[in-house]
Amino acid sequence: MRIVLATSNKGKxxxxxxxxxxxxxFPYTDLIEGFEIIEDGATFKENALIKARAVYAALGDAEAVVIADDSGISVDILGGAPGIYSARYGGEGASDRDNLLKLVEALKEKGAECSDAHYTAAIAIVSKEGESCVHGWMHGSVxxxxxxxxxxxxxxxxTPAGYAQTLGELANDVKKGLSHRSKALELAKILIDQIKFLRTQTGSLATK
Structure with a gap:
């Protein structure tokens, strides 16, 4: 069973x-040419589903299982911003660095050296069996x-809650246990395994 990621973001x-x-x-760009997906949903879930549906349709492979992640950071003192706009907070074509520096400036404009914040990850799964979405969160401060x-x-x-180091300082194995994306993926794995089981059962019945 081929799992296709509806992203070309190298970090993700x-x-x-x-x-x-x-x-x-596989990232979907290993299989087809990359294309623009308009993420005009109002929530992480909606945007994740938009991406997964678009890639599933473009693949033209009914057997593919497409997963799409939509994630971002919400900062309390900024009223939850940048939220779903995290990846383009710095404007059209902004790099990760541009987004990061804009958030730092936004904190300084508020006169704040830090603020409570949390990461959200929504992972959508689209296959011939249907659609679903799971979430994971990581709380801390910026x-x-x-x-x-x-x-x-x-x-x-x-900085994750309970730690003194930023995610940029923590080792990968520590981050995996804390990550909003890893928490969502653990739930997604369960759904992917259910799809695999259903297909195995269907295949067994078809050969009887």
Whole structure:
């Protein structure tokens, strides 16, 4: 059973493949040419489903299982921003660094050195069996000083609850246990295994 990721973000691809290491996983751009997907949903769930549906349709492979992640950071003092706009917070074509620096500036404009914040990950699964979506969260705080080179996105300024180091400083094995995406993927694995089981049962009945 081929699992296809509806993303071309190298950081996300690397992290998801590591977390789903025991399964056959491909970024969709390994199979078809990349294309623009308009993420106009109002929630992480809606945007994840939009991406998964678009890639599933474009693949033209009814047997594929497509998973799409939509995730971001919500900062309390900024009223929950950047939220679903995390990946494009710095404007059209903004890099991870641009987004990060804009968030730091937004905190400084509020006169804050830190704020409570949380990450959300929504993972949508689309296959011939139907659609579903699961979530994971990671709580902590953000600050204005960048620390660490490990990770991507807002990792250098986010400190998980109960830790003194940012995600940019923590080792990968520690981050995996804390990650909003890893928590959502653990739930997604259960659904993927259910799809695999259903297909095995259907195949067995078809040969009888």
């Amino acid at each position: 691809v690397r992290e998801i493949i590591e977390l789903l290491h025991d399964r056959e996983v 600050g204005t000083i960048l620390k660490g080179e490990n990770g991507f996105g807002y990792d250098p300024i986010f």
